Amino acid sequence: MPKHKDAFRREQSFPSSIEVAPEHTDSPRTIDDVFQLLVHVRGMFDTKAEEEILSALQSGALQVDYHIRGGARKTQPKREPTLEEQRVFGALDEALHERKASQKEMREEMDRATAFLYEHAPPEGKTGHVHREAWKPGRVFSLTIGDDRLHVLPACALDYPWEAYSFTIANWWFVDQLWPSKPPVERLRPQIEQLPEQEAQPSEQTIEQPPEQPVGHPPIEISHLGEALAALAEKERDSRRQVRKKDIAFVIRYLRDHHGVDVNKLSENPDTLIRRRIKDDLEARRAAAPVKSS
Numbered sequence: 001m002p003k004h005k006d007a008f009r010r011e012q013s014f015p016s017s018i019e020v021a022p023e024h025t026d027s028p029r030t031i032d033d034v035f036q037l038l039v040h041v042r043g044m045f046d047t048k049a050e051e052e053i054l055s056a057l058q059s060g061a062l063q064v065d066y067h068i069r070g071g072a073r074k075t076q077p078k079r080e081p082t083l084e085e086q087r088v089f090g091a092l093d094e095a096l097h098e099r100k101a102s103q104k105e106m107r108e109e110m111d112r113a114t115a116f117l118y119e120h121a122p123p124e125g126k127t128g129h130v131h132r133e134a135w136k137p138g139r140v141f142s143l144t145i146g147d148d149r150l151h152v153l154p155a156c157a158l159d160y161p162w163e164a165y166s167f168t169i170a171n172w173w174f175v176d177q178l179w180p181s182k183p184p185v186e187r188l189r190p191q192i193e194q195l196p197e198q199e200a201q202p203s204e205q206t207i208e209q210p211p212e213q214p215v216g217h218p219p220i221e222i223s224h225l226g227e228a229l230a231a232l233a234e235k236e237r238d239s240r241r242q243v244r245k246k247d248i249a250f251v252i253r254y255l256r257d258h259h260g261v262d263v264n265k266l267s268e269n270p271d272t273l274i275r276r277r278i279k280d281d282l283e284a285r286r287a288a289a290p291v292k293s294s
């Protein structure tokens with residue numbers, strides 16, 4: 001066995017590296033699919049796409065599985081035929097020539113007669129992983145461009161006939177990470193043109209934001225808030241005490257029951273912004289109100 005087949009045979013030698021596919025069908029996700037994506041979608045030159053695909057295969061980033069067609073016969077016999085077997089084969093050959101059988105018929109008859117000397121792939125075929133070393137120059141496989149497609153070619157003699165092999169991408173999901181799409185320049189140009197000129201240079205002035213005003217949230221207007229706060233003051237004897245959570249809850253219920261105001265719909269973050277507004281107004285109102293005598 002040639003040494004340059006070691007990288008491919010290494011995967012074939014270990015049962016853990018080969019999984020038998022019970023219902024193998026050729027996947028549309030082939031090496032040529034990656035080639036077509038890079039050339040026609042990513043806009044690469046074909047030679048550049050071939051170079052990048054080969055580099056990804058050699059590094060192991062792009063992974064490929066091979067499949068051997070079910071029933072395929074190995075190219076080399078398990079053993080040489082005995083003298084008796086050779087006489088039988090010779091007699092069969094003479095009989096085929098005497099009845100002037102076609103070349104195709106003669107080949108098929110001899111294949112059936114000698115089948116016991118060869119190993120065959122199981123009916124479901126064999127599937128395994130192609131080791132990244134198999135893509136190194138002069139090892140097992142190579143790539144070539146022909147008819148605007150990227151083809152896999154053998155670089156050495158293999159165990160089975162070349163037409164029995166097929167190849168599919170094992171990690172197609174990773175292709176977009178290896179060659180991510182880039183947004184067209186036309187999408188970015190309108191955004192760049194709309195930028196104000198003063199943003200080109202950093203401003204020397206520091207603009208102070210209003211205290212406790214969350215960015216992106218305008219002041220919240222709550223209808224009938226003053227009336228609700230007055231109702232709370234009537235309910236409580238001590239109008240100057242510290243604001244409690246149940247006070248804010250009372251105001252929210254009052255607005256809902258008496259005026260149909262749902263304060264939760266006034267802001268994207270009602271738990272903080274609206275309650276803060278009610279608390280601030282309530283504290284200001286209590287600070288300005290005189291203390292009631294009991």
